Amino acid sequence: MRPAWEGGVALRRGVELPDFWSVNAVNIVTSKYFRGAVGTPQRETGLKQLIDRIVKTYRKAGEENSYFASPADAEIFEHELAHALLHQIFSFNSPVWFNVGTPQPQQVSACFILAVDDSMESILDWYKEEGMIFKGGSGAGLNLSRIRSSKELLSSGGNASGPVSFMRGADASAGTIKSGGATRRAAKMVILDVDHPDIEAFIETKVKEEEKIRALRDAGFDMDLGGDDITSVQYQNANNSVRVNDEFMKAVEAGSKFGLRAQMTETPARIEARRSRRPSAPQTAIPRAAAETASAVALSSSVICLQGPSPPSPARAQTAAVASAAIGTVDSHSIPAGGITARVRNEHLGSAMTVWLSILSSCWSM
Secondary structure (H helix, E strand, C coil), X not given: CCHHHCXXXXXXXXXXXXXXXXXXXXXXXXHHHCCCCCCCCCCCCEHHHHHHHHHHHHHHHHHHCCCCCCHHHHHHHHHHHHHHHHCCCCCCCHHHHHHCCCCCCCCCCCEEECCCCCCHHHHHHHHHHHHHHHHCCCEEEEECCCCCCCCCECCCCCECCCHHHHHHHHHHHHHHCEECCCCEECEEEEEEECCCCCHHHHHHHHHXXXXXXXXHHHCCCCCCCCCCCHHHCCCCCCEEEEECCHHHHHHHHHCCEEEECCCCCCCCEEEECCCCCCCCCCCCXXXXXXXXXXXXXXXXXXXXCXXXXXXXXXXXXXXXXXXXXXXXXXXXXXXXXXXXXXXXCEEEECCEEEECCCCCCCCCCC
């Protein structure tokens, strides 16, 4: 064995692993990253095989592309990389562990950004591309705002399905495909612009499905994660995110309406920027200073949440002002006295401010 492998070695569940690794680390590596069918000679049987498969592949590529000044440098690179992986100084992402050094396509990026246009051909290409990305162990995300809304017409005269409808097929695909052929599910994200006419339906998707979960569970169905009946629930395999622009944020501050923009026709409507399901939600605009000091805008599934310095009390409930389409109630355990709790991060893309709104199935119990 190379110097990197000096130390204790233990046989755990029939595989060779370092005796200083935790049970959790052992379980992850053996269940997810060992390649080859279980019970066949092709199955990897130890961490040395796994690390050698990756490290030697990278060394070979470096030598073929003249990355090393000498064979000695290549040898040092191999030893140091193996040592770092063995002693958990760092770790590669899952696609590297899944794919490098195998006959599989050498897909090593963790995430891919896709695009979809307002055509059936493009939507079906989206399904295929995303499925192949999931198969290789990576995640994918895309903005669905180019797809015309359910309030617009098709050239044939019928009503369009809208992006929320097409999300069902992609969500089912993500729930079915096991990333890398292991037990990890696909990582998926979908985004819709805040001025898309279907924005409210988009935000409410998880809320309605979670209400279904509670109803079916109370009726005796197995709705636990991995249960027999949970597959009937939709929209559970993606992080749903809303892209917020300057016009919307200014409308929130002013307490005014902002326009929804159809893809193919005129603007179909203008809605209140502060609108939420709960009529008791305070209608106070968030001070600009509070918004500027917020440290993250995180979009995850169904409601907008903020994090920043503890503002004075009525600002505690001012989250609702930014959460124009917020649904449900923030868990009261997550709300510190006198402060906003949710997470907010601002990222500027040109003139637009992208806001990832952490959406929960419940909101604003303050």
